């Protein structure tokens with residue numbers, strides 16, 4: 104089994120009754136049938152523009168607020184909020200209505216606020232260095248479960264007079280294995296919450312049919328590909344889906360995304376000590392990234408329980424970046440955020456599970 108490449112699950116087994124942010128405007132209009140026509144605008148604007156809970160949408164009758172609350176319950180119950188030392192990073196552990204756990208990270212920077220959302224409970228892609236991959240797949244998230252993560256982070260940001268400017272689908276799960284609901288969530292965030300498409304990013308492990316379908320959406324939403332190795336032998340080890348969609352196939356899909364959308368592609372590269380941080384790795388990466396004009400994000404690996412290797416020392420990360428620059432590739436080092444609060448993908452859930460065990 105260990106040598107088999109992972110497959111994307113097709114079963115959704117989502118809760119069948121919709122939650123607060125699952126309905127699109129038309130479906131919410133149907134639910135409000137019998138109300139005056141302007142009610143839909145009031146409710147929609149209350150939920151998505153003013154980020155209000157139904158109980159606080161004060162320009163609609165109280166009975167309607169209660170009815171919405173009962174018919175469309177929220178999908179997320181906060182289990183824990185961890186705040187990092189600098190107070191600029193918060194991590195939320197949520198319980199879904201069927202009991203599964205997911206995480207969201209909220210990061211304030213000087214010039215922007217970013218939310219990192221989960222697209223699945225767990226993940227089936229089995230990358231060994233990733234805490235979510237180590238734990239396995241629970242289920243896909245619905246559109247509303249993804250949108251709600253952003254709304255809740257937005258409500259919390261408003262307490263300190265900040266608003267969410269960027270959303271990255273870099274939390275738990277593989278977004279391109281759940282593209283239908285992810286695409287609807289992107290649309291809702293763009294059109295209703297008002298986050299520009301160029302401020303939305305989807306990160307993929309490299310599920311090629313997903314990249315093709317994402318390209319065909321012809322949107323301006325950004326794409327990041329988790330590369331981590333630029334030769335097939337090494338990438339097969341680090342990112343098992345590579346056995347199904349090897350690097351040359353991945354490069355063709357990336358090329359078509361760039362050609363079709365005109366957007367710059369990013370590669371993510373978790374720097375793992377002695378594994379993918381040598382000069383030879385940098386040379387392979389430069390050769391792979393150059394024809395695609397991709398930008399490289401270097402992320403020092405966060406240690407996880409079931410993976411013995413640690414992140415590269417910062418000096419090595421910077422040397423690696425310099426090698427890439429010399430090779431003509433644009434690269435930046437992503438500042439680790441919230442390492443003290445287990446903010447890397449899946450870590451909080453893993454910790455919560457082991458504490459409860």
Ligand code: SAH
Pocket residue numbers: 228230232233234272273274275276277278306307308309327328329371372373402403404405406407447448
């Ligand atoms: N499944 C998607 C999105 C979720 S993971 C994907 O693979 O892109 C988001 C990013 O965090 C990916 O680049 C992933 O490889 C990286 N990541 C996972 N575990 C990590 C860890 N322990 N340290 C650093 N980066 C990690």
